[in-house]
Amino acid sequence: MTGGRELLLLAAVIALLVRTEQKPTVYMTPNLSQIFTGDLLYLHCNDSQDGSTAIWKFNGNKETQSNPLKIAAASSKDSGIYNCTINGQTSDDFNFKVLEYVPIASLSITTGQPVMRKNAKVLLELTNDDGLQGWQCRVNRGTKTRTVKLKLNNENPTSFIFETKELIVPKTIYWCEKKDTEDRSNQVVLRTTDNEVTLEMYPFPAIAGEKMTLRCLVWGTNEVTKSVFYKENTKIKSVQGDTYDIPAVTESEVGSYKCKATYRYKDQTVDPHVYDSDVQDVPVHVCPVRAVLSDTMGCSCPSCDSQGPIKSYMYYKQNGDSWTMLGQNQHPDGDGTYHCRAVLVNMRTLPSNSVTYNRSISGPVIGILCFIVLLGLLIFAVAFYKWNKKRNERVDIYEQVPMRQGDSNYEAINVRQVKEGEYDTLQPGAEGRQKTGGEYEALTKREGKDEVYHTLGENVASGGGDGGYEALKTAGIQKDEYETLKTKQPERGTGAESGGDGGYEALKTAGIQKDEYETLKTKQPELETVEEIKEEK
Incomplete structure (x- = not known):
């Protein structure tokens, strides 16, 4: 009997040693043919003792204690070699690569929300541009994965909608695959809650640099008047209504979130309700490659x-x-x-x-618009050229004309023989011409009395008006001492017959005393007669 006991003890020891020397193994759930950015993964370190804590190493230097190891939103930085150690035994290396793209097919929620009440169902839609012939879907709950067959109505549709089974576990993962290939869709993660208030996230997972929306929803009503959002139990935002938008999410937003809603049901007369949601993880992954x-x-x-x-x-x-x-x-x-x-x-x-x-406008209309613009520029250029040319011509017209010696129009007045102050203003006129309004007629010698010289040209109204000629009063002046103002030619000839337009012959003033003659003044142009100038014989 003693020997039998020793044998049994020895067998138990040997079995224990064998078990401790057995390496743990690493496996992944859900079991995906390819891993894409944003996938939810769990790495399990399996040995004979379920629930043992494992020490994980990533690329030989990263250590984490957990079992399983959760990767909430895979990205390229998670690509590499993993192994685990339990009871001093280290597993073989487990290697995978995360692709920075999205799967060839798309799976989305058409009816329902990412977080649902227990025993609820949602409708999912699978879409593939090349058709769904040979496709099937997979559902993972914990460590168990099952297949969902698609009952296609026609030969090769590009989309198909199917209903899930009742959601009874906290987390259910759906994705679809094509048989005997590596083609697959993205994941859809469905969660359950017992609370009236739920925290919903769009999209799940969030993409770095893109917009993320958090909603605090209440089952049975949409009359949410106020929502307060919390991260790691710290208040981050209070809004009116149920929506909180983050325009460009970053990896700093990764964490555990919940919300508190203030709401009432339809026709409710009591005070509004205030309740919290469950805590939800908010994963953020890098943006996949974009066209x-x-x-x-x-x-x-x-x-x-x-x-x-x-x-x-x-x-x-x-x-x-x-x-x-x-x-x-x-x-x-x-x-x-x-x-x-x-x-x-x-x-x-x-x-x-x-x-x-x-x-309609990308071709002919754009061409027409370009032609109209060019034509408008051409018309503007021509108009500007003409305006500038006229402007230059006007500058040439109004230049100053200098007075030149011997000019037929402007002749110098010979004043060398005129004494200072004897003659005032010279009025223009032309001898022997018809009188016209505003012109000046020549002075002619006529017989007169009492040394009085009356007005030149037209009669003056009482007192003499503007534009007339005032009489020359010349006491003691001898006959023939004053001659007519005559025009001169450019060659300075004398005599009325040789005078040019606008010239003035010098006044002969021999023997005239200073200040004996007053100014020749203009008379009004409507006066018609010229009085005689009387001089003392």
């Missing part, structure tokens, strides 16, 4: 060269809130708003920027 669409509808992907050859470019036209694919390599051929994607093997880029294309 670029030019104004001329040219699609390109400058960042795709290092990731493999591009199979094609796909264009999509906006129809309300959705986008419709145009077809393989089909370019936009009508008015509308478009974006595009670059398609690679088993993956594709994010949609490009949106561009509104207006074919």
Whole structure:
């Protein structure tokens, strides 16, 4: 008996030693054929003792204690080698790579929310531009994964809507795959809650640099008057209503969030309710590669060269809130708003920027507008040239004309023989011409009496008006001592017959005393007769 006991003890010790010497293994859930940016992953360190804490190493230097190891939103920085250690035993290396693209197919929620009440259902839609023949979907709950078969109504549809089963666990992950290939869709993560208030996040997970929306929703009513949002139990924002928008989310927004809603139900007369939501993790991942669409509808992907050859470019036209694919390599051929994607093997880029294309003005109308603009510039240039030319001509017309010696129009007055002060203003006139309004007639000698000289030219109204000639009063002046003002030629000839227009012959003033003659003044142009000048014989 003693020997039997020793044998049993020895066997137990050997079994224990064998178990402690057995390496743990690493496996991933959900089990994905390829890993893309934003995927939710769990790495498990498995040994015979479930629930043991493992020490994780990443690329040989990162240490974390947990089991499983959660990667909330995978990105390229998570690519590398992982291993775990339990009870002194280290697993083999587990290596994976995160692709900086999005999967070839798309899975989205059409009815429902990311966070639902327990036992609720949602509708999911699977879309693939190349059709869904041979596709199936997968659902993961904890460590268990099941297959969801798609009952296609026709030969090869590009989209299909199906209903989930009742959501009974805190977290359910859906994605779809094509049989015998690595083609797959993105994940949809559905959560459950028992609370009346839920915190919803769009999109899940959030993309760095893009807009993220948090909503504090209440089951059974949309009359939320106030919402308060918390991060790590610290208040960060209070808003009227239920929505909090972050225009450009960053990795600093990663954390645990909840919200508190103030609300009332329809026809409620009591005070409003105030309740908190469950705590939800908010993961943020880097932005995948994005295509670029030019104004001329040219699609390109400058960042795709290092990731493999591009199979094609796909264009999509906006129809309300959705986008419709145009077809393989089909370019936009009508008015509308478009974006595009670059398609690679088993993956594709994010949609490009949106561009509104207006074919009606992109060709002929633009040409006509350019012609009108050029014609307008030409007309302006011609008008400016003519205006500038006329302006220069006006400058030439109004130049000063200097007085020149011997000019037929402007002759110098010979004043060498005139005594200072004997003659005042010289009035212009022309001898032997018809009188006209405002001109000056020559002075002629006529017989007169009492040494009185009356007005020259036309009669003056009482007292003499402006424009007339006032009488020359000349006491003691001898006959023939004053001759007519006569015009002269440019050659300075004498006599009335040789006078040119506008010239003035010098006054002969021999023997005239200073200040004996007053100014010749103009008379009004309407006076018609000229009185005689009487001189003393």
